[in-house]
Amino acid sequence: MQSAKMKLEAYIHSYLELWDFYGVIQVVSKGEVLFESAYGYANLEFGIKNNIHSCFSLASVSKQFTAFAIMLLHDQNKLNIDQSAQVYLPENMKIHESITVHHLLSHTSGLYNFHNFENDFFAGYNRNEYSRDDFFKTYINKQPTTPPGTAFDYNNSNYNLLAWIIENVSGERYEDFIRNNIFKPLKMMNSDVDDGCKPINNKSTPYTKDFNTIIKSPYHNEKFSIGAGAIVSNCEDLLKWYICLRDRKLLSLEAYSRFFNENQNNYCYGLEHHYVYGAHRYAHGGDHLGVSTYMQNYFDEDLCIIILSNNEAIDQYRLGQAIADILHHVEVKAPTQHDEQIISEDKLTEFCGIYLKDKIEIELIQGKLYFTRFSGNLHIEIYPVGEGRFVRKHSDQVDPYRIEMNEQGKWTFFGYPKNG
Numbered sequence: 076m077q078s079a080k081m082k083l084e085a086y087i088h089s090y091l092e093l094w095d096f097y098g099v100i101q102v103v104s105k106g107e108v109l110f111e112s113a114y115g116y117a118n119l120e121f122g123i124k125n126n127i128h129s130c131f132s133l134a135s136v137s138k139q140f141t142a143f144a145i146m147l148l149h150d151q152n153k154l155n156i157d158q159s160a161q162v163y164l165p166e167n168m169k170i171h172e173s174i175t176v177h178h179l180l181s182h183t184s185g186l187y188n189f190h191n192f193e194n195d196f197f198a199g200y201n202r203n204e205y206s207r208d209d210f211f212k213t214y215i216n217k218q219p220t221t222p223p224g225t226a227f228d229y230n231n232s233n234y235n236l237l238a239w240i241i242e243n244v245s246g247e248r249y250e251d252f253i254r255n256n257i258f259k260p261l262k263m264m265n266s267d268v269d270d271g272c273k274p275i276n277n278k279s280t281p282y283t284k285d286f287n288t289i290i291k292s293p294y295h296n297e298k299f300s301i302g303a304g305a306i307v308s309n310c311e312d313l314l315k316w317y318i319c320l321r322d323r324k325l326l327s328l329e330a331y332s333r334f335f336n337e338n339q340n341n342y343c344y345g346l347e348h349h350y351v352y353g354a355h356r357y358a359h360g361g362d363h364l365g366v367s368t369y370m371q372n373y374f375d376e377d378l379c380i381i382i383l384s385n386n387e388a389i390d391q392y393r394l395g396q397a398i399a400d401i402l403h404h405v406e407v408k409a410p411t412q413h414d415e416q417i418i419s420e421d422k423l424t425e426f427c428g429i430y431l432k433d434k435i436e437i438e439l440i441q442g443k444l445y446f447t448r449f450s451g452n453l454h455i456e457i458y459p460v461g462e463g464r465f466v467r468k469h470s471d472q473v474d475p476y477r478i479e480m481n482e483q484g485k486w487t488f489f490g491y492p493k494n495g
Contacts, residue, residue, distance in 0.1 A: 098384030134361025142345030185219035238302025281365025292365030
């Protein structure tokens with residue numbers, strides 16, 4: 076283990092030399108901390124650096140808590156996960172009767188998925204004042220696009236609805252139910268549900284880059300994430316959560332059997348399951364504006380890997396995979412960045428233009444190419460790494476963006492043709 080620990084430290088050090096990472100990394104095996112360190116700033120304005128106790132938005136790592144809360148209610152016979160979800164939703168928030176609670180938990184509801192550029196949710200709507208009724212009517216109350224149970228489609232709507240089911244069935248606000256039934260029993264005193272308004276102790280501010288400058292991530296109203304995201308926690312509390320799942324606390328064994336059961340696309344309830352290294356891995360990641368998170372659990376081996384970040388510099392999945400490989404004695408290549416391919420400015424200019432008004436634009440500014448978002452308010456530098464392939468300058472990006480010519484002879488980006 077000492078050899079693996081040294082390799083782990085060397086790899087993480089080499090990886091983070093490439094990227095300006097803000098966040099924390101913790102690896103714990105059989106109660107022994109193999110690695111833990113904090114990087115970058117929790118708050119630039121006050122010069123406060125991250126430390127191992129810093130709290131971070133978990134983004135979609137939050138989903139497992141929502142799923143667990145549903146299973147608590149199932150254990151209490153207050154709902155049946157195989158029953159139609161509309162039975163447990165408020166009267167003014169009914170969805171198609173064929174969609175069960177299980178379908179929501181497993182992302183097989185077939186509900187319309189509004190997480191795309193056209194719907195203007197992340198660049199517009201979720202900056203507004205929150206109205207649950209209007210949010211439901213505008214983005215969720217639509218006919219299923221596929222029959223429930225037939226296809227996996229990762230969709231935050233499923234977990235927004237689960238949060239509202241928790242509130243309607245329990246009679247408590249989502250955040251109160253999570254606090255009273257999960258955080259308090261497990262003594263997770265550093266964890267909370269972020270409603271975008273209340274101060275949260277030791278919470279690191281999410282950052283990104285505009286051009287070459289570090290800025291606060293674009294504003295969004297966190298209330299729209301509740302159920303699907305919005306939980307804030309730190310390494311100390313997440314290790315307590317890991318131990319809860321490892322030791323099968325709080326839930327019945329029957330409920331745990333359903334919670335960990337693999338459905339379509341390796342998805343359980345709020346966790347993904349894979350059998351790797353001869354062991355069962357239950358993991359989930361999270362990506363949001365200025366937030367990158369990843370947690371891997373190997374209960375049989377008693378191994379927990381936590382990566383929490385308040386900027387977008389790293390690929391937490393690549394780093395987490397490398398950490399797991401090293402600890403399982405799999406050789407990993409030294410971390411590298413994409414080599415830039417030199418292309419003339421005339422050629423780069425061909426790619427420039429509006430691909431989706433106010434949402435996707437490519438600009439050439441002082442010889443550099445930028446992917447411009449949020450009505451021209453965020454400029455993400457990209458550079459060519461191959462024919463029609465581009466990656467972000469300041470972020471580790473495994474899969475390059477593609478700018479390709481369609482059958483009509485127009486350049487396309489994210490599948491949208493360039494206008495003009």
